[in-house]
Amino acid sequence: xxxxxxxxxxxxxxxxxxxxxxxxxxxxxxxxxxxxxxxxxxxxxxxxxxxxxxxxxxxxxxxxxxxxxxxxxxxxxxxxxxxxxxxxxxxxxxxxxxxxxxxxxxxxxxxxxxxxxxxxxxxxxxxxxxxxxxxxxxxxxxxxxxxxxxxxxxxxxxxxxxxxxxxxxxxxxxxxxxxxxxxxxxxxxxxxxxxxxxxxxxxxxxxxxxxxxxxxxxxxxxxxxxxxxxxxxxxxxxxxxxxxxxxxxxxxxxxxxxxxxxxxxxxxxxxxxxxxxxxxxxxxxxxxxxxxxxxxxxxxxxxxxxxxxxxxxxxxxxxxxxxxxxxxxxxxxxxxxxxxxxxxxxxxxxxxxxxxxxxxxxxxxxxxxxxxxxxxxxxxxxxxxxxxxxxxxxxxxxxxxxxxxxxxxxxxxxxxxxxxxxxxxxxxxxxxxxxxxxxxxxxxxxxxxxxxxxxxxxxxxxxxxxxxxxxxxxxxxxxxxxxxxxxxxxxxxxxxxxxxxxxxxxxxxxxxxxxxxxxxxxxxxxxxxxxxxxxxxxxxxxx
Numbered sequence: 001x002x003x004x005x006x007x008x009x010x011x012x013x014x015x016x017x018x019x020x021x022x023x024x025x026x027x028x029x030x031x032x033x034x035x036x037x038x039x040x041x042x043x044x045x046x047x048x049x050x051x052x053x054x055x056x057x058x059x060x061x062x063x064x065x066x067x068x069x070x071x072x073x074x075x076x077x078x079x080x081x082x083x084x085x086x087x088x089x090x091x092x093x094x095x096x097x098x099x100x101x102x103x104x105x106x107x108x109x110x111x112x113x114x115x116x117x118x119x120x121x122x123x124x125x126x127x128x129x130x131x132x133x134x135x136x137x138x139x140x141x142x143x144x145x146x147x148x149x150x151x152x153x154x155x156x157x158x159x160x161x162x163x164x165x166x167x168x169x170x171x172x173x174x175x176x177x178x179x180x181x182x183x184x185x186x187x188x189x190x191x192x193x194x195x196x197x198x199x200x201x202x203x204x205x206x207x208x209x210x211x212x213x214x215x216x217x218x219x220x221x222x223x224x225x226x227x228x229x230x231x232x233x234x235x236x237x238x239x240x241x242x243x244x245x246x247x248x249x250x251x252x253x254x255x256x257x258x259x260x261x262x263x264x265x266x267x268x269x270x271x272x273x274x275x276x277x278x279x280x281x282x283x284x285x286x287x288x289x290x291x292x293x294x295x296x297x298x299x300x301x302x303x304x305x306x307x308x309x310x311x312x313x314x315x316x317x318x319x320x321x322x323x324x325x326x327x328x329x330x331x332x333x334x335x336x337x338x339x340x341x342x343x344x345x346x347x348x349x350x351x352x353x354x355x356x357x358x359x360x361x362x363x364x365x366x367x368x369x370x371x372x373x374x375x376x377x378x379x380x381x382x383x384x385x386x387x388x389x390x391x392x393x394x395x396x397x398x399x400x401x402x403x404x405x406x407x408x409x410x411x412x413x414x415x416x417x418x419x420x421x422x423x424x425x426x427x428x429x430x431x432x433x434x435x436x437x438x439x440x441x442x443x444x445x446x447x448x449x450x451x452x453x454x455x456x457x458x459x460x461x462x463x464x465x466x467x468x469x470x471x472x473x474x475x476x477x478x479x480x481x482x483x484x485x486x487x488x489x490x491x492x493x494x495x496x497x498x499x500x501x502x503x504x505x506x507x508x509x510x511x512x513x514x515x516x517x518x519x520x521x522x523x524x525x526x527x528x529x530x531x532x533x534x535x536x537x538x539x540x541x542x543x
Contacts (some may be wrong), residue, residue, distance in 0.1 A: 005064035007032040011049075014070070016100040018093055022082040026072035026097075027051075028104065029063035036108040038134070038314035039068040041101050042115040043094060043122040045077040045084065045171060052115055055139075055285050057303045065307050066315070070101050074122065077171055084172045086213040087121060087230035094126025098133060110134045110314045114306055116248065117141070117255070117282065121232060124262070127243065128235035135313035137306050139248035140255045140282060141262055145231040146224075148258035150217040152502070153475065154466035155443060156512050157393050158200055159500040160254055162192055165205065165214030172211045181208040192500075200503040200512040218513045232262065241269040246309040246321075248302055250280035251330060251461070252289060252391060252398045256478055272313070276305060276326040277481070281397040290390055290398025292458065295333050327426070330399070330460060331450070331483035342426050342542040349416055349490065350536040351376075351529035357412040364414035366490060366537070373531030376412050380496030382520035386410050386445065388501035390459045392478060402449055402457040406493050412527060415451065416490045423484045427540030429461050429477035433494070434533035436470045436526040439507035443467070444525075445498035446475045448537065450482070451489040464502055468509060479540075492537050496525050 010029035017023055027048050031037055040062055042051060048071040051059045059069040075093055076084025102109045111132070113123040116139035123138045142149035150156060170185035184204045193202035200218060209215035220226050228234040245266050249259035256277075263275045278298060279289045285300035287293055305322060312319040323337035351357075352371035357364030358378050365371075380386070386408060390400030406413050431446045447462040463477035484490060497504055503512050507521035529535040 008063045024080045029059045029069040038110040044119040090125040091129035095129030095131040098131035124232035135244045137246040143258040143261040146227045153464045155502040158503045165212045169212030194500045241266045242271045244272045244313045247275045249277040252281045279328045292399040327481045347539045347541045348536045361413045366416035370534035371530040375528045378525040380523040385497035385499040386495035388498045391462045393501035412494045414492045418489045424542045426542040430538040431475040433535045434528040438524045441509040443505040445495045447493040449491045
């Protein structure tokens with residue numbers, strides 16, 4: 001029992017049957033009090049007793065706030081029956097689970113759903129299946145899935161994809177009693193096979209990939225019926241989305257684009273929507289994000305925000321749910337409440353230098369106007385590719401000091417003069433590069449950072465692009481919200497790789513799932529700037 005809160009009972013095992021006769025098991029926590037209570041449902045594949053406690057308070061805490069809490073193992077996971085197929089059954093099973101939960105003893109019949117990542121997508125797919133929901137709280141979701149979870153800029157996410165692919169394969173192997181496959185996946189998860197000759201398709205996936213989603217995701221880079229069958233964007237196409245939703249994201253979360261796009265789509269409806277984006281990676285949601293301590297206010301406010309949201313929309317309380325946009329400022333280390341996205345006055349900073357931006361970190365410049373025509377050359381060597389560090393797709397992720405990476409001779413660096421006054425950035429960052437490559441295919445990794453007066457280089461946002469032709473190449477960086485302090489300098493890094501966040505591009509155009517280490521070529525990139533080929537970065541300056 002929690003002081004000042006309703007006493008709680010549970011967990012109790014409760015089971016339901018789907019339309020095709022599959023048993024789905026759930027744990028139920030409930031207030032130990034008379035009356036009827038709204039119900040909060042989480043559907044997840046990782047073992048229901050975990051209940052996403054790596055980012056949320058325990059289910060008992062939510063029950064103590066006056067809710068029946070149900071955490072269900074999705075089909076084919078935990079002790080639930082059936083075959084687990086990534087997202088394929090969540091539409092029908094989710095809608096059935098909501099209807100079943102609404103009729104549990106003590107339920108008021110009003111149901112909300114919460115959860116992050118896979119559990120966030122189960123919410124959206126249940127809605128697509130016709131679930132009668134009073135409120136949702138989707139956190140860190142894949143809206144399009146293909147482009148905001150599995151692939152980025154035409155390149156697959158390697159380290160994150162392999163890691164999660166091994167975990168999901170392990171879960172299915174354990175459930176199905178395939179001990180050999182479970183051991184192989186566990187070994188791959190503990191020591192990621194990132195350096196095998198097969199590169200993006202290691203041996204564990206060649207042998208046991210039928211138990212994991214990973215081969216299908218890697219082998220389907222283009223729009224395809226496969227994606228349309230499981231992506232919330234496609235499944236909710238034509239849906240009015242007139243249900244209150246609290247959207248939660250992180251500036252360094254792999255799925256930030258999905259969260260932003262889901263929120264934008266929901267805002268076209270008539271129901272209340274709220275967006276909360278913290279400084280976090282995918283998990284955990286605390287004050288330490290990578291190498292930076294953002295202070296006590298960065299420790300997750302999500303539990304309190306969700307209870308306020310559900311109190312208003314499931315209990316009809318006049319609860320203050322906060323501003324429509326609540327964004328953490330990465331530079332000022334504080335939360336900003338807004339009624340809408342700020343107006344922007346985009347500012348371009350143009351690359352310039354004396355031709356040695358890759359050879360040294362002090363030659364490249366970022367200027368307000370294009371300078372004389374010039375160029376810098378980067379040589380990408382697949383034997384020692386430029387490493388990933390920080391950001392949304394790396395381990396360690398979040399904010400990291402990039403000085404050692406930027407000091408490499410295969411990373412071109414461009415730096416502006418220190419700011420005379422603070423500069424508030426809020427929105428998407430875009431880079432436009434003019435590139436000439438000596439191979440049919442090449443990668444571009446672009447990172448926007450700020451250099452502190454003491455010389456440390458803190459990454460703000462980044463983007464990746466796999467290109468198939470020389471010429472103008474646009475690279476979309478993730479959205480950010482940061483007040484760059486006076487005395488700090490904006491800084492852009494450009495490399496031909498970001499490994500192992502993304503697989504090394506062999507340079508031949510061969511698909512990632514077919515590429516082998518011996519296929520990889522040295523790639524020379526010539527980045528032009530100034531004159532008619534003025535490579536630059538466009539910043540979302542808020543006004």
